[in-house]
Amino acid sequence: MGEFELIRRYFAAAPCAQAAEGVALGIGDDCALLQPGPGQQLAVSTDTLVAGVHFPDSCDPSLLGQRALAVAASDLAAMGAAPLAFTLAMTLPQADPAWLEAFARGLSQMAEACGLALVGGDTTRGPLCLTLTVFGQVPTGQALTRRGARPGDLLCVGGSLGDGSGALPLVLGQQVAQGEAAEYLLARYWAPQPQLALGQWLRGKASAALDISDGLLADCGHIAAASGLALRIEQDRLPLAPALRALAGSGALDCALSGGDDYRLAFTLPPELLPALLAQWPEAVVIGQAKAGQGVQLIDGQGRHIEPPRAGYQHFGSSGD
Ligand code: ADP
Ligand code: MG
Numbered sequence: 096m097g098e099f100e101l102i103r104r105y106f107a108a109a110p111c112a113q114a115a116e117g118v119a120l121g122i123g124d125d126c127a128l129l130q131p132g133p134g135q136q137l138a139v140s141t142d143t144l145v146a147g148v149h150f151p152d153s154c155d156p157s158l159l160g161q162r163a164l165a166v167a168a169s170d171l172a173a174m175g176a177a178p179l180a181f182t183l184a185m186t187l188p189q190a191d192p193a194w195l196e197a198f199a200r201g202l203s204q205m206a207e208a209c210g211l212a213l214v215g216g217d218t219t220r221g222p223l224c225l226t227l228t229v230f231g232q233v234p235t236g237q238a239l240t241r242r243g244a245r246p247g248d249l250l251c252v253g254g255s256l257g258d259g260s261g262a263l264p265l266v267l268g269q270q271v272a273q274g275e276a277a278e279y280l281l282a283r284y285w286a287p288q289p290q291l292a293l294g295q296w297l298r299g300k301a302s303a304a305l306d307i308s309d310g311l312l313a314d315c316g317h318i319a320a321a322s323g324l325a326l327r328i329e330q331d332r333l334p335l336a337p338a339l340r341a342l343a344g345s346g347a348l349d350c351a352l353s354g355g356d357d358y359r360l361a362f363t364l365p366p367e368l369l370p371a372l373l374a375q376w377p378e379a380v381v382i383g384q385a386k387a388g389q390g391v392q393l394i395d396g397q398g399r400h401i402e403p404p405r406a407g408y409q410h411f412g413s414s415g416d
Contacts, residue, residue: 096190098218105199106183111206112213117179117232120214127214129180135232138176142167146223151267156194158285159225160201165287166308167227168209169358172294173306175239176231178209183216184226209289239297239304244322244363248302250383251372253290253360255336256311258283260354261343276338283336287358293376297362300371304362310353312403315361315391322363325388331396334380352393353404 096104106112107122114121120128131137144163146152164181171178183202187195206213211229262284264270265277290306297304303322307314311328319326333351340347363385364372372379386392393401 096192101190101195102216102218105195106213106216109199109203109213111203111211115180115212118212118214121212122215127180127182129214129230131179131232134235136235136238137179138171138174138231138233138238139228140167140170140174141226141228142170143224143226152223154266155285156198157201157204160198160203161205161286162201162284163225163227164202164205164209164211164229165289165358167229168205168211168289168291169287169306169308171229171231172289172291173239173304173360174231174233175237175294175298175301175304176233177295178211178291179230179232180212180214181206181227181229182214184219184228185216186219186221186224188221188223205286209291233298237298239294239301239362241303241305241318241321242323244303244318244324244326244385245365246324246385246387247366248363248385249366249369249381250315250326250328250385251362251364251379251381252307252311252334253293253362253376254378254380255334255339256307256357256359257333257339257343257347257350257352257354258336259287259356259358260310260350261339261347263354263356265342270342272342276341279336279338280342284356287356289358290360293360293379296375297360297364300368301362301364304360307355307357307359307361309355311357311361312352312391312393318361318363319389319391322385323389325386325390325392326363326383327386327392327394328383329394329396330401332380332382334382349404 119130262280315326393403
């Protein structure tokens with residue numbers, strides 16, 4: 096099977112590559128043409144997933160398809176953007192029909208859940224690597240950025256924390272578990288649901304926002320730095336799913352604070368908007384507050400400062416990796 100046959104059969108023919116609103120021209124020409132609505136800005140974000148770094152070499156291709164797009168789409172959620180389209184640059188060791196069919200199926204499933212149309216890409220041979228670029232639209236000037244938090248704003252998250260990192264030992268085969276708790280964590284790892292609707296609802300309300308991909312402490316550090324203030328996190332308020340507590344035990348808190356792969360939104364909100372938030376998004380949780388100062392502070396139930404554990408994952412971190 097040649098490159099063009101591969102593209103046609105598995106991607107151009109996929110449900111997610113069919114005509115969609117905001118897409119004037121899809122797969123097949125030198126460029127796709129996107130048409131954001133009047134008064135809208137285009138939001139663009141790229142994510143690369145490398146086999147052996149971001150996912151195990153021998154994982155289920157359908158789950159990989161879901162996860163690859165979910166991770167990329169989460170950045171649109173973080174900006175309050177409405178989803179439009181995505182491109183897929185894939186490097187494959189070989190053209191394995193069963194693998195491609197399953198991957199395209201998972202990708203299409205997540206694309207449909209997110210409302211994203213596949214409009215192009217690139218296909219090359221080499222070690223397995225996926226680069227997805229997502230496009231969304233957001234009314235001019237209304238994107239949620241990391242700067243803009245004000246002292247007194249509440250620090251909130253869109254739901255349970257630490258699930259993805261709690262699932263990692265299962266994903267890597269370092270821990271074996273069956274049952275509901277394991278299934279929940281594995282689903283949160285392989286098919287995190289980007290909080291797109293929450294992000295759009297937060298437009299004009301949240302003062303700053305991002306999605307948690309590198310760990311709560313590390314990512315909140317980005318809001319604190321960009322907004323020029325301190326974020327105080329109350330450790331006892333962190334939402335830990337029962338499944339995470341069951342499988343990670345005493346490590347659950349560490350997963351929530353420093354584990355990556357949450358793909359939940361973290362945002363700052365003026366306190367008077369809290370009732371409206373909780374009425375619409377009961378799974379959202381206040382975990383702290385913005386204060387004058389700098390950095391991220393962690394406190395216990397008695398208000399005592401706690402030394403935060405290890406920071407989030409960095410590819411070129413000081414540990415030399
Ligand atoms: P070019 O040589 O002009 O870069 P290609 O031959 O690489 O174009 O691709 C042909 C068409 O197929 C283009 O529209 C491109 O965007 C699309 N395409 C290539 N690979 C993929 C893929 N993996 N998924 C979706 N579309 C793809
Ligand atoms: Mg090309």
